[in-house]
Amino acid sequence: MIVWDVDKGVFRRANTSDYREALYILLQLIEPGYVTSYGDLAKLLGVNPRFIGYLLKTNDKPIVIPCHRVVRSNGDLGGYSLGGKEFKKKLLMLEGVVFSGERVSRDCLKSLYSLLAR
DNA sequence: ATTTGCTCAGCTC
């Protein structure tokens, strides 16, 4: 990802903060009751899926980042540093996400592309 | 359901 550096007036490679910023904006787009995957976000930002996990794991700037709405592409929960998977599952169920066993139902996995193409 | 190979930014030395 390339960004415009306002201060220096040049284009430069995105740094971690830039990715974080972009990631958080994208997270805002996910409606309660739906989830997206690490890979989906990764494609959008042009980074490795594992990097998304890294971003979410490390910087939890405010506590109010909906990182619980990000799961694995196969429906598995993935991780959650605050309270573990169980807590993550509870949060999602509270928002109306449907589970089949320990996995998120396919219907609740929303592609961010469809949200952006409106 | 499980294994396999790929990936790449950040961290540690």
Next chain:
DNA sequence: GAGCTGAGCAAAT
């Protein structure tokens, strides 16, 4: 610099 580690993925088995 070199090597290791992931809140992952997709394809093959």
